[in-house]
Amino acid sequence: MSNKYKILLIEDEANIQTFVSALLEADGYQVICTQSCSGGKMLFSSHIPDLVVLDLGLPDGDGMDLLKHIRTLSAVPVIVLSARSDEKDKVTALDLGANDYVTKPFGPAEFVARVRSALRNVRRNVENSRFILGNLVIDYDARTITIDDKEIKLTQTEYNIIALLSQHSGKVMTYSAIISAIWGYNDSGSIKKLQVNMANIRKKFGAVPGKESYITNELGVGYKMNESVR
Numbered sequence: 001m002s003n004k005y006k007i008l009l010i011e012d013e014a015n016i017q018t019f020v021s022a023l024l025e026a027d028g029y030q031v032i033c034t035q036s037c038s039g040g041k042m043l044f045s046s047h048i049p050d051l052v053v054l055d056l057g058l059p060d061g062d063g064m065d066l067l068k069h070i071r072t073l074s075a076v077p078v079i080v081l082s083a084r085s086d087e088k089d090k091v092t093a094l095d096l097g098a099n100d101y102v103t104k105p106f107g108p109a110e111f112v113a114r115v116r117s118a119l120r121n122v123r124r125n126v127e128n129s130r131f132i133l134g135n136l137v138i139d140y141d142a143r144t145i146t147i148d149d150k151e152i153k154l155t156q157t158e159y160n161i162i163a164l165l166s167q168h169s170g171k172v173m174t175y176s177a178i179i180s181a182i183w184g185y186n187d188s189g190s191i192k193k194l195q196v197n198m199a200n201i202r203k204k205f206g207a208v209p210g211k212e213s214y215i216t217n218e219l220g221v222g223y224k225m226n227e228s229v230r
């Protein structure tokens, strides 16, 4: 088993470090641990991990700074771990390039599922310039979206939003990241504009409770194109 994914865990609370590393090892991952920002920096460079689990509150600095540092070096998936349930922190971490955000306390099954999802190639659903998710198919060349082989008539903006989310499937994109990518600027009316577009898309997709869910709305944070349908 030399083919194990290597996960760097940066967490200063001993009981959480033990808990998380046991969880990951039980799932077949190789885990490297450190309790500090400086240790994280060092181990990141020397081990080149496949994924990083990063606690925000560390004794020798802010995990956000370490996240920034990692992003200057690599696009490795980063899951941020934090006791803070503040939405602002989630948004900051995601905007700095975190792939996911887990608030303590968290359930073991959910945590491992998020690790698995972050490790999957984000382009897994894409083949021959098509994105496929359940019955939803996006054809990037033709710029069309079909559900159950029926074409969904979207405006240019609506299509652009869906294409963008699909290209980052499995990752929450913050409101401001989506707005900058679609409109190129952020102003006070932008979030409202995005929400109106999303509401129209939802309507056109025929989203009803219990039906296949393609997009998750993380309230106050952003939107995510799911990687698999529930």
Ligand code: CA
Pocket (backbone or CB within 6 Å): 011, 012, 013, 055, 056, 057, 058
């Ligand atoms: Ca901590």
